[in-house]
Amino acid sequence: MAGLAASFGSGAMTNSIGDLGMADVILVVGSNTTEAHPIIGIELKRAARLGKRIIVVDPRRIRLVDHADQWLQIEAGTNVALLNAMMRVILDEGLADESFIEKRTEGFDGLRTVLAEYAPEIVSEIIGVSAQEIRAAARAYASADAAAIVYCMGVTQHESGTAQVRSLANLAMLTGNMGRPGTGVNPLRGQNNVQGACDMACLPGNLPGYARVDDDADRARFEKAWGTKLSSKCGLTLTEAMDAAADGEVRAMYIMGENPVLSDPDQAHVIEALEKLDFLVVQDLFMTETAALADVVLPGAAFVEKDGTFTNTERRVQRVRAVVPSPGDARSDLRIITEISSVLGYPMSYADPSQVMAEIAEVTPSYGGITYERLDTGGLQWPCLTETHSGTPILHAESFTRGRGVFAPVEYVPPSDTVDGEYPFVLTTGRELWNFHTNTLTERSAGLADLNPVAHVEVNPIDAERLGVCDDDWIEVSSRQGAVSVQVRVSDRPKRGLLFMPFHFRAAPANRLTSTRRDPIAKIPGLKYNSVSVRPCEAPTTDG
Amino acid sequence: MNDTNPIAVQLTIDGEPIQAAPGGTVLDACRAAGIHVPTLCHDPRLEPYGACRLCVVEVEGMRGYPAACTTRVADGMVITTENEVLRGLRRTVVELLLSDHKLDCLTCDNAGACALQDVAYELGVSESPFEGERHRAAALDENPLIDRDYDKCISCGRCVRICEEVQGCSVYSSTFRGFDMLPDTPFSASLLDAGCEFCGQCVSTCPVGALSNRGQRFTGRVWELQSTETTCGYCGVGCTVTFAHKDGVITGASAPLDRGVNRGNLCAKGRYGHGFVAHPDRLTTPLLRRDGKLEPASWDEAIAAVAEGIRGVVEEKGPDAIVGLASAKCTNEENYAFQKMIRAGVGTNNVDHCARL
Amino acid sequence: MSANQCGCAESEKQREIDVALFDAVFERYADDPGALIPVLQATQEIFGFLPEVALRAVADARDTPLSEVYGVATFYAQFHLEPRGDTIVRVCHGTACHVRGGDEVAAVISDELGIAVGETGQDLSFTVESVACVGCCGLAPLVLVDDQMHASLDSKSARKLAKRIRRERSR
Amino acid sequence: MTVAGNMTDGAMVTIRICTGSGCAMNGSLVVADRMEKAIDDAGVSASMRVVRTGCHGLCQQGPIVVVDPSGTFYPCVNEQKAARIADSLIAGDGAISEYLFREDSDSEPILAYKDIPFNRIQQRIVLRNCGVIDPESIDDAVERGAYTSLRKALETMDPEGIIEEIDASGLRGRGGAGFSTGMKWRFTRNAPGDVKYIICNADEGDPGAFMDRSIVEGDPHTVLEGMAIAALATGAQEGYVYVRAEYPLAVKRVRLAIEQARECGFLGDRVMGSDFSFAVHVREGAGAFVCGEETALMASIEGRRGMPRPRPPFPAVSGLYAKPTCINNAETLANVAWIIGNGAEAYASIGTGTSKGTKVFALTGMVRYTGLVEVPMGITVRELVFGTGGGCATSRECKAVQIGGPSGGCLPVELFDTPIEYEALARVGAIVGSGGVVVVDESTCMVDFARYFLSFTQAESCGKCVPCRVGTKRMLEIVTRITKGEGRVGDIELLERLAQDVGRTSLCGLGQTAPNPVLTTLRYFREEYEEHINERRCRAGACNELSTFVIDNELCKGCGACKKHCPALAITGEIKGMHEIDPDRCIKCGVCVGHCAFDAISRV
Structure with a gap:
């Protein structure tokens, strides 16, 4: 999110889920939308059905490809090269929105200089997609009346994640696809309340509403509101x-x-x-x-056992309501926190969650107009400044949050974890449709749990043949970090040389293989690109 | 729907002047005006289809009895939605449907939420004068979540259409034709083999009990259930979801058609992923590590232990030796309170969560 | 998910039917998005019926959901998902044939061949079926044996016809 | 004996041999081969030729041979006759009298085809070239004026003028509903859009109708010319001919015709050097009657299940691939070139007030001369059945006609003076429809007849809407139980109500008209229904379950064939002895009748 914040002044999804349908072209980069965000997947599929063009950029043949107009099966980790080449085409063919660049942005010359090196023919060699395809995608995106970008962890979970995000922002600004329905740069948030947790400053460098801990004025405001001194030192990321x-x-x-x-x-x-x-x-x-x-x-409460709010990926604050009581002595997290805080000597006394929201609204301008009463008739998209403000479906409509949008001259840098003779495969990790995150909830939901009960690693048929493995055979995947035994699913989804593994399963923990190499700015680890080696192995004994 | 064409269409429905949005159907206009017209094959999520013929109306100047769901409004239209002739036509349709429908309302989980039951009641059809061949198909339960009983199917095509038009999956198609037409998977394959994503959209649109959620079976009659609307706790889309529950136990999930980003649709996790709530593995009491083992403790003991542990580290190494990890799964209020506790209560900015993962 | 996505088990089934046979069909209609029915017609022309593997291949080649292909294949009377007899006996049930005793002709033929109308003999010798109308109403009632027409039948001539084609078959 | 024909020396002798489906399957190809060989062998091909034509109409008398210029008509020609006819022609002899057509065995032979009773009131516009030209030779067609109307339209008329001409001719759709063709074209022309389509509907599904087949087989170019003119008028660039796969000959000939027309520059890019381009494709139906319905037909061309959708939007606005589309039936299109060539006025002078021009009918059933006829609109049913058809084929009384196929109605003899035109037929419960006319005599049970049509429409229901899917099924079940003698008091009223409601609520024309045979038989032959229910009696003796099968001892030879084949073991008797049917055991299947070589078993 740091990337978007740097380009636009705000790191959140610029547009709304509902207005994706107004796009003529939707560029989907590094998002397995139909599996990770199925309901947004529905919007994309509906758009495709209505004749809108979907362009998928992914090294893996995700399900959305079936509905797409174009699929750019790039080599893993080469998004920046592709995007730069697309922008080069747009510039060369006069498809850039000059007046948008002139009126609303800065730093364009720097970008122009960088792009000189990214002729489609050259980039084609790097990304494994023909120059012709690059041109077609660039033209489609740039000549649409409204073109939207949707992206997800396939962009951010790279060592170059921030650079990739800025590159997407560059593309949108270059073509003036900002601030209107059906445009924008739209990161999809993985979990239900990632957006809210960020808004609420569960981030080491921020205070609620993206105030800065190292900004004296910001800190002073919160010190006053909270009645205590606050540290000015940025905390540690996870x-x-x-x-x-x-x-x-x-x-x-x-x-x-x-x-x-x-x-x-x-x-x-x-x-x-x-x-x-x-x-x-x-x-x-x-x-x-x-x-x-x-x-x-400490036994907490499930989301169906408590009142509160979640903020979804399109910045929509929505009510969460207690459906059933918690089992046994389990308690809502809010109650646990307030009691512990009080014992720690910082008393908190909220009679119920609505009082917390009242305090949030007081100290967080973008949540300023949000109350439980208003949320009862539907969610509100921040910024919602006052009690009469109806929320903001589209950000940066008139001007960017930070004033002018900034073009970042981004160079393509190959992943440092390069494949070599020892680790000749690239492993990428992600989600599958019927499992969620670490499977804690989904493996305990009857019926759902039976749909995809064990981990598989997807192997391209050509690789499978070379390795001499079939469906359900066991292989050991090893990286510099560790090794995992996992069953094979032969599939033409991944490109040759690419393996895909979900990170849901404790019996085959994909993250035993991943490294902590991370993006220098956002501190996000490069989970989507890991060099690994593979060898057939015996089924592990069950006591494991 | 653009702003330059806001001119409403003037209609007369059952003698009342009504304004309607241009481009909509007669059914849309009736519903917007609060006029009830019975339907079985209609779902606002789907393109107009016009198969059940229950919504036939009279329109002055139009031949025959057009279906309200497929007839577009036009300025000056004079529409009759209710009279003896129309009731008679609708009654015949219901009688025909009942003549080929398994009437096991006593044990059908959909009883009380069944659109066929509702129209039969509305039109006073208690039995069908028609007898003859009926469909006889074994109920299918080859997958863990969705039951199919085609003896109750009224071939309205909603499951086929929602799978194609909304979900983009085309697991089903209408198969065969005429009296033999039924929705089915290719070669009657199991839903798993047919590429089903188990979103349950088909179940949500089925107007009768032909498609049902296995997990809901015998968990309560529709009228005994309570329902609570909330926001789904899985991914970042934030779907509006309504949980049905009875005696403190969730029995099923659905979504309202007219609200939320999802407008009635859910995914497999949203619709079927609530079993964990009542799972016996749930932690129901605080646990403290004593002699290397986690053992049950009271809340007072646990809270005291937490406070003591934190205080100890702060005293020894300072507040920056403490890290709090909040959760993208928790509410805004909880996360706000958590970071406030870490910042104001502990005194460090070492607070983060899994946004980066 | 079926366990044989890698193709090990699939290839056995594929071998029975040489899918390469209808590559030419796919090619001919590749640029015609509406040509599913001609493709199925040509496919049936090759195999005599529409085997499951062929329908799967059609769905793949045309990027059409299998369900849609299956829905179309089961909708049209001309398509058959089961193997058919070497000889197809079609009894016309047009109006003129009906009025002039087509039902009786059908009964006699199915009696003589021992195959009910709409079915195929177990030895795949004959398929007896009724057709709506072959448009030769002036010659009613009539029967088509493969493409050969036998016109102005009655129960006696129909029986003779059936006996003859059975005899010819056993030779 | 020979009758003098007017075989003028020096003139080309043309032997027109019908190779339409009926005659071809009846052996006309052998006849043609035989004659060609004879001509070749005699070395007279400079003065004599064989033309393999489309349908002459009188299919029942096929294979048909007509020798021009004398117009000599030889019915029922086989190989032997062919040899002799050829020899006589080569020798320059007159017609062979004993091969000529006679009304009765003792009446005088009739020499010319045009003079036989069947042809007396016919007036051929649509069928003007059928039976005359070789449909596989575009030269033949051009010689008879094919594509001159298209040229006229291209060179001297603008689209609006063409539409006005068609409008003024009063031409109405010949496929069923009788919608104004000019108006349809105008709607398509006025619909916004760059891409438009013309579809020729030759998916003739009505059992008992074969006019479209005969037209496409006999004169495909007039259909293509009609399509091209329609395309020019409406602004379409592409067309489809949708033809039943059950008509392989029609498929073959129209494909060939398209190929030839393209080579001659009548179709394809820049037709006749103009800016107008028009490509025509052929699509074969796959066996679904409902695909005669416009929206179902388009779904089928798009490769989907042939299920109709509600109209509006009409195809003229949103049709094939959601583009403006004009769908005309093959017969309708076959009128177009004639109208453009001869003028609207000439066309409108034929027929009645609202029904102009001619209509092709397939005259079948218990009528003496069955076949294809083209008559002016407005002649009466009686003129058609008795004048053209020669009356009942049997010694029994004519009882009714069924007009318009499964969507049409049954008219009793008392209504035979009804003129054949759209409105008059609608008033009595029938329709012109596609033009099937089935004559029935007293041996046909009207309840069973209604059951027959219902069983057809029920089997052809696409299944989309409830009234048609379930309603026709329940109607069929009620009618079936009545024909089986299991009818109950109240069934007639229940059937009538259901029939009405199915007609009123069904989604498309198939379901809306499916009840017509039931409704008209209930209207005109209600007493037959009542007899079946109240008296368990079928006056026609057609309903097996209501018949008693008896063996006539006079005729029975005691062969035992019936006993051997009786599935119910209801027949007793010794070889060479008397046989008897036990009425209690008899299941009334009728198998015994088929096995009796001596016509000794009858139903009473």
């Missing part, structure tokens, strides 16, 4: 925190509703870090792999 824990710098962790042992890169490293802690608190619904390492485990 991955940095794990490193620090392993180094002994961090000694205690309080983990609420997360399962880093399975979800974070380099599992061995995570376990080492957590085991080294003096004190670990885990608050969750189940005895997760992480909770098993804790000193204190």
